Amino acid sequence: MSQDTMDLLKVLVAVLIIFAISTLAMLYGILLLAEYGGNLPMIGSLPLSAPPEMVPLLANSGLFTTLAATHVTASGIALLLTSTTLDMALLIAAKAVAVVITALLGFAGGHMIYLQLTEKVPIALSPLAPAIIALVAYLVLSSMLSVPALRRFGNLRFVIGLGLIVLGPVLLVWL
Template identity: 70%
Template sequence: MSKDTTDLLKVLAVTLVLFAATTLVMLYGIALLAQYGANLPMVGSLPLNAPPELIPLLADSRVFTTLAAVHVTATGLALLVTIGMLDMALLITAKAVAVVIAALLGFALGHMIYLQLTENTQLNLNPLLPSLVALIGFLVLSTVLAVSALRGLGNLRFVVGLGLVVLGPVLLVWL
């Protein structure tokens, strides 16, 4: 495993844990303000509601599938031309989307832990499965299937590029 991949995995792990912990702190802060701060003039006038129970719906968004399909198509097009700026742009995009998905997973996990601690609900990680698959997909797109890694294929990269251009729309329809 390369140093870049190890560093990316560390960033993803820290992001997930940080967002889970800060979500717990935020939700307990809202609960404390709703319980004890309602008489304060600045807090009493605010509607303090817990976040909606639709957090798993946010994690099950088709946005990540669409982004992955577009990224695969863009990778195919970038393989057909030789522009170093495109390679770097696609690599940064894949890593950034992976970090955003890790943050979303951390937020959803923190919310589920909060609900388990306050309302004794079951931890159900099944709604988070599409986001976890998207995270793994973007991790692969930023490491193994990065444009710079595929350029090492020589002239075979043109065939792979055409294949990825066709695979992008197929992924959008299939996923």
């Protein structure tokens, strides 16, 4: 595993933990304000409630799979061209989306822990499966299937590029 991949994994773990802890702090802050802040002038007039159950909606929205399919097609186009700027842009985009998905998973984890602690709701990871699959896909797109990694195949990159251009729409329909 390359140093870049190890650094990305460290960042993802840090983001996951900090977003889970931040979500717990935020939700308990809302709970405390709703419970004890009703008499305060500014707090008492705010409708404080737990955030809506948007975690499954965010995880199942299809946004990440659409971005992944588009990223695959863009990688194919970039392989047909010669541009270090495009290569780096796609690599940075893959890493950034992986971090955003990890932040969503951290929020979801913190939210599930909060619901478990306050309402005894069992923790279920099945609603997060699409986001977890998308995270794995973006980890692959930012490492083994990144455009700089695929350029090492020499002229075979043109065949791979054409294959990725065809694979993008197939993934969009399949996923």
